[in-house]
Amino acid sequence: MLIHIVEQGDSIYSIANQYQTTIDELVQVNGLDRPEDLVIGQALVIPTDIYTVQRGDSFYSIANRFDTTPQELANYNNLNPNTPLQIGQVLEIPQPEKTDITSNAYIEPIGDTVSETLQQSARARSPYLTYLAPFSYQVNRDGTLIPPPLDDFPAIAAENNATLMLAVTNIEDGQFSEDLGRLIVTDENVQNTLLDEIIQTANEVGYQDVHFDFEFLPADSREQYNQFLRKAKERLSANNLMISTALAPKTSAEQTGQWYEAHDYQAHGEIVDFVVLMTYEWGYSYGPPMAVSPIQPVRGVVEYALTEMPAEKILLGQNLYGYDWTLPFQEGGDPAEALSPNQAIQRAREYNQEIEFDQEAQAPYFFYWDENGNQHEVWFEDARSIQAKFDLIKELELRGISYWKLGLAFPQNWYMLNDQFNIRKLN
Numbered sequence: 240m241l242i243h244i245v246e247q248g249d250s251i252y253s254i255a256n257q258y259q260t261t262i263d264e265l266v267q268v269n270g271l272d273r274p275e276d277l278v279i280g281q282a283l284v285i286p287t288d289i290y291t292v293q294r295g296d297s298f299y300s301i302a303n304r305f306d307t308t309p310q311e312l313a314n315y316n317n318l319n320p321n322t323p324l325q326i327g328q329v330l331e332i333p334q335p336e337k338t339d340i341t342s343n344a345y346i347e348p349i350g351d352t353v354s355e356t357l358q359q360s361a362r363a364r365s366p367y368l369t370y371l372a373p374f375s376y377q378v379n380r381d382g383t384l385i386p387p388p389l390d391d392f393p394a395i396a397a398e399n400n401a402t403l404m405l406a407v408t409n410i411e412d413g414q415f416s417e418d419l420g421r422l423i424v425t426d427e428n429v430q431n432t433l434l435d436e437i438i439q440t441a442n443e444v445g446y447q448d449v450h451f452d453f454e455f456l457p458a459d460s461r462e463q464y465n466q467f468l469r470k471a472k473e474r475l476s477a478n479n480l481m482i483s484t485a486l487a488p489k490t491s492a493e494q495t496g497q498w499y500e501a502h503d504y505q506a507h508g509e510i511v512d513f514v515v516l517m518t519y520e521w522g523y524s525y526g527p528p529m530a531v532s533p534i535q536p537v538r539g540v541v542e543y544a545l546t547e548m549p550a551e552k553i554l555l556g557q558n559l560y561g562y563d564w565t566l567p568f569q570e571g572g573d574p575a576e577a578l579s580p581n582q583a584i585q586r587a588r589e590y591n592q593e594i595e596f597d598q599e600a601q602a603p604y605f606f607y608w609d610e611n612g613n614q615h616e617v618w619f620e621d622a623r624s625i626q627a628k629f630d631l632i633k634e635l636e637l638r639g640i641s642y643w644k645l646g647l648a649f650p651q652n653w654y655m656l657n658d659q660f661n662i663r664k665l666n
Contacts, residue, residue, distance in 0.1 A: 508548025
């Protein structure tokens with residue numbers, strides 16, 4: 240697999256010819272809706288390990304482009320690295336060995352039904368998943384559960400050997416509730432009812448992991464949340480169920496703020512089987528324009544987490560979306576529009592804009608002016624930004640990755656995931 244950045248003069252035909260692949264393969268892997276109309280700066284995943292030498296290429300430039308060394312590239316092709324390359328010469332690019340990882344994806348039905356888009360997404364992506372997590376089971380104040388609509392999710396997961404994850408939240412009236420969170424982690428009766436319901440539901444539906452995503456808990460409930468997790472671990476383990484949690488993206492144990500203080504990385508690392516680090520939303524719908532998951536802040540969270548828990552317990556959180564902000568940004572103004580990576584590229588094409596790439600954030604972006612004279616700033620994900628996260632997972636030997644959320648068109652991610660990793664299957 241290679242990544243090609245579209246330049247002036249490129250066409251789908253010339254790119255296919257350069258890499259000795261087919262137009263159909265390029266269209267499928269990248270989800271191209273108008274392959275005859277590529278966007279300058281657009282990243283394309285090339286489903287091949289073959290590269291045709293272009294004018295100005297050298298062993299050094301090619302090796303640097305494809306994350307290998309000149310010597311490795313030469314050895315792989317039985318060539319002398321000191322011999323000049325010839326235009327049109329075909330090289331095979333050495334590929335790293337696949338590593339084993341765990342992958343999870345949340346899937347969130349809106350309302351009382353599951354849309355056909357979500358059904359199709361679950362079918363298409365479950366082969367690449369260890370876990371499929373319908374989002375979410377909400378907790379009533381008596382400890383009973385409000386289930387999400389599931390429709391065919393259990394059957395789809397079973398058909399693709401994906402394990403169901405029972406995601407439990409303190410969402411009430413459409414948002415995470417501090418009061419409900421406090422009740423859950425302090426009231427023994429509510430806890431007993433909740434754990435009874437979780438175990439019964441897991442047995443009936445076929446869940447194997449119970450995932451607690453309790454957010455915006457009161458800052459003083461940290462140890463009470465830890466004690467609840469210890470109690471849950473004991474009950475769930477006795478019923479052959481795993482336990483996991485979602486953690487806010489902290490960089491120190493002393494980090495202040497309601498989203499952070501009740502999440503004790505060290506305790507979660509000791510108690511649960513694995514965690515999902517919510518390493519996204521630096522750029523968010525009500526905040527100023529920026530990359531949703533810039534690589535350096537993401538790395539900072541992971542490096543802190545590794546001081547509190549082993550790497551084999553960490554799933555890196557990854558967004559499958561971007562945002563379109565209307566400028567100038569105003570605090571408390573209208574939220575940015577969420578959009579999929581493929582929608583972002585379509586928008587750049589619609590407004591005839593080149594896609595830029597921020598090397599520090601490792602994320603693509605562009606600006607445009609709409610029909611009403613408003614300027615917009617768009618940040619999203621592409622093959623390069625995802626590759627940066629995959630490289631981090633490999634470098635730090637993390638357990639794997641967790642996606643928020645299915646239903647957004649980003650076919651490049653799934654091809655790359657399958658190309659670079661062996662996905663663990665538990666069943």
